[in-house]
Amino acid sequence: MRAAQTDVKSCCAAAYSSQAARYLLGDSFHPGGPALTSKLIRRLEVGADSTVVDVGSGPGTSALQLARELGCTVIGVELSPTSVAAATAAAAEAGLGERVRFLVGDAEALPLAAASMDGALCECALCTFPDKQAAADEFARVLRPGARLVLADVVAEPERLPAELRSLAAWVACLADARPASELSALMGKSGFVIKHVERHDDGLARLLKVVDWHLRAAALVAGDFLGDGVDQGRELLRAADEALRDGCLGYASILARRA
Amino acid sequence: MALAEQGRRVDRDEVFLEYTKSICPVCKAVVDAEVNIRDNRVLLRKRCPEHGRFEALVYSDAELYMRQLRFNKPGTLPLELQTEVEDGCPLDCGICPEHKQHSCLGVIEVNTACNLDCPICFADSGHQPDGYSLTREQVAFMLDTFVAAEGSPEVIQFSGGEPTIHPEILGFVAMAQQRGIGRVMINTNGIRLAKDRRFVAELARLKPDIYLQFDGFERQTHMAIRGQDLRELKRRALDACASAGLEVTLVAAVERGVNEHELGEIVRFGVAHPAVRAVACQPVTHSGRHLAFDPLERLTNADVMRLICAQIPEWFVLDDFVPVPCCFPSCRSMSYMLVDGEGVIPFTRLLAVEDYLDYVANRIAPDPAVRQALETMFSSSATPGAERALLACDACGIDLPDALRNIEQHFFMLVVQDFQDAYTLNVRQLMKCCVAEITPDGRLIPFCAYNSVGYREQIREQLSGVAVEPVVPNALPLQPLLQPTRYGSRSAPATSRNGRPLPATNIGRRLER
Numbered sequence: 001m002r003a004a005q006t007d008v009k010s011c012c013a014a015a016y017s018s019q020a021a022r023y024l025l026g027d028s029f030h031p032g033g034p035a036l037t038s039k040l041i042r043r044l045e046v047g048a049d050s051t052v053v054d055v056g057s058g059p060g061t062s063a064l065q066l067a068r069e070l071g072c073t074v075i076g077v078e079l080s081p082t083s084v085a086a087a088t089a090a091a092a093e094a095g096l097g098e099r100v101r102f103l104v105g106d107a108e109a110l111p112l113a114a115a116s117m118d119g120a121l122c123e124c125a126l127c128t129f130p131d132k133q134a135a136a137d138e139f140a141r142v143l144r145p146g147a148r149l150v151l152a153d154v155v156a157e158p159e160r161l162p163a164e165l166r167s168l169a170a171w172v173a174c175l176a177d178a179r180p181a182s183e184l185s186a187l188m189g190k191s192g193f194v195i196k197h198v199e200r201h202d203d204g205l206a207r208l209l210k211v212v213d214w215h216l217r218a219a220a221l222v223a224g225d226f227l228g229d230g231v232d233q234g235r236e237l238l239r240a241a242d243e244a245l246r247d248g249c250l251g252y253a254s255i256l257a258r259r260a
Numbered sequence: 261m262a263l264a265e266q267g268r269r270v271d272r273d274e275v276f277l278e279y280t281k282s283i284c285p286v287c288k289a290v291v292d293a294e295v296n297i298r299d300n301r302v303l304l305r306k307r308c309p310e311h312g313r314f315e316a317l318v319y320s321d322a323e324l325y326m327r328q329l330r331f332n333k334p335g336t337l338p339l340e341l342q343t344e345v346e347d348g349c350p351l352d353c354g355i356c357p358e359h360k361q362h363s364c365l366g367v368i369e370v371n372t373a374c375n376l377d378c379p380i381c382f383a384d385s386g387h388q389p390d391g392y393s394l395t396r397e398q399v400a401f402m403l404d405t406f407v408a409a410e411g412s413p414e415v416i417q418f419s420g421g422e423p424t425i426h427p428e429i430l431g432f433v434a435m436a437q438q439r440g441i442g443r444v445m446i447n448t449n450g451i452r453l454a455k456d457r458r459f460v461a462e463l464a465r466l467k468p469d470i471y472l473q474f475d476g477f478e479r480q481t482h483m484a485i486r487g488q489d490l491r492e493l494k495r496r497a498l499d500a501c502a503s504a505g506l507e508v509t510l511v512a513a514v515e516r517g518v519n520e521h522e523l524g525e526i527v528r529f530g531v532a533h534p535a536v537r538a539v540a541c542q543p544v545t546h547s548g549r550h551l552a553f554d555p556l557e558r559l560t561n562a563d564v565m566r567l568i569c570a571q572i573p574e575w576f577v578l579d580d581f582v583p584v585p586c587c588f589p590s591c592r593s594m595s596y597m598l599v600d601g602e603g604v605i606p607f608t609r610l611l612a613v614e615d616y617l618d619y620v621a622n623r624i625a626p627d628p629a630v631r632q633a634l635e636t637m638f639s640s641s642a643t644p645g646a647e648r649a650l651l652a653c654d655a656c657g658i659d660l661p662d663a664l665r666n667i668e669q670h671f672f673m674l675v676v677q678d679f680q681d682a683y684t685l686n687v688r689q690l691m692k693c694c695v696a697e698i699t700p701d702g703r704l705i706p707f708c709a710y711n712s713v714g715y716r717e718q719i720r721e722q723l724s725g726v727a728v729e730p731v732v733p734n735a736l737p738l739q740p741l742l743q744p745t746r747y748g749s750r751s752a753p754a755t756s757r758n759g760r761p762l763p764a765t766n767i768g769r770r771l772e773r
Contacts, residue, residue: 218598
């Protein structure tokens, strides 16, 4: 799937229409989509005069959504300079360049001053951070006391996952190091957060698995020869993930926490 | 006037949605109308001072109807208008300055003659001695009118009668192509395609799109809708198109109690057949000749979509159908899909189409170029291959990345279209209609006005020199008034012949002929 996207991009990276083709073949997804993001970010309870950090901001979609829907200033932090450049361009194009900025940075050492943020979002990213406790400590450091954090991520009971899903790192980084929601809550507690609310969104993940499967089928039609058996392998993993989801050892959860 | 017993107020049993204009289905006088929701059904009600009260089902899923309203794209002005506003909609067609949309699709009915005499034919065509057959000069003028109005028209459809039996049809196709009209369609029953190899070879050179009547697979269906069993001829016509490289849209006229159970099979068949790129499902238009029907139980787009979903649940859910925003969004819904070995992947599963085609919600469209491409796909002018708009790359001049060239062969289009009749006509929809009948006197008349208001009879009378009786829907409540016309449709002679005064209404008269 990656390969197909690169192929398309190399034709005409600047063209809107190839952008469309990219949407068609698969763009960035997260469980629950923008609708869930919208619901979760309202829980930050921030206004237009606030500044919110989006840690692991990727292509900037949720950061822009934060700015649009809450009217706040947003700082996206992302490890990949390519993503930061793309997200910065997207913000400018959306006319939000003034209010939404993106920085290259590591979640375990955020390039932000202590107690400088009024809210934080970390969506589908924590499970990719190697040192989760360090990341949680950083959230606590940059947030002012009383500020809220919304964390949304894939959760799992690793010892119950089938072997094929445990070795999934190369395919979907998210699943590889997913933890139970209780472990994430404990982690946040240790860093000085008070957990206010934990919610499961497993149906969002189930839907996402389906969406990815549809895109894999579309990708096979476009570039089947090029992708070889990658599509089949991917679909096999999706089936395994769907089964794990049904067994209850895989899911998607959100945690709302307050900086004490 | 006491409205309730014992002084208790009673609630109405319906939600009042809209006040509009329609016509009396009997005398065609323009009358006030209201649209209401009752039992989750959308109904249009009106009263003619002379002929009484009429009510018809417009959409059988009120919730879906309401959700669709936001897919309403601002209209585009044509380059030229043909008429002035004098009496108001729908009597000034067209196109008059109050019309809200240009014409995405133009229709030229080249003749009234047909090699069939179908029990269902909105054009009232058949083996008739007194019809008309357009000349090259007339068609040239009509095409020029269309080009003058549209600049670069997207699609022209040659219809009839049966256009393939017009001796000049190949010339007409060439004339349209010479004028730079994007796509040329022939709307046919397929008989000549099945029987005349030389004709198919000529078509193979011109490559028009074939819009093929295809109502189902059961003998009973063919007998009820076409009056004879055409199954073998349809098969041969399709095979001929496949060999000739002609792209086909299967067009099913769907009537309640006749063939609504065959919709799923028609779609499956279309997806599997090498010549077929699209399927269009149209509830039978109760204009011209048709079976007797109950206006309150007619099929609507919502029924057709639900039937398709129920008959192929492994392929479709209701959300896979997108209301088309160029016309009024409840008139037409479409779905695109990718076809692979496992079945189909509806396009809506890959891209959140509705995020781009919502023109009411106050939010920023993610990408204007994607919206524009989707507007080309989800349009009345969409013909098979419209997905190129999404895949083509304008900026670098390469029209299709190699990797995407494959995908185009796997696209399939599904259209659900409900046309209005004299019962359901609502000027709100009519004023944004983007399918136009082009007339030899240089007008572009919205398709549903042409069929319902009296324009069809007017034009046929002008062209054939033979008086044509005003057609009245063959509706069950009207049966005592109706008599057959010589073309097989129904008329209401008592009110149309005796020179009674025109009904005086608060808003208008009727089309004078």
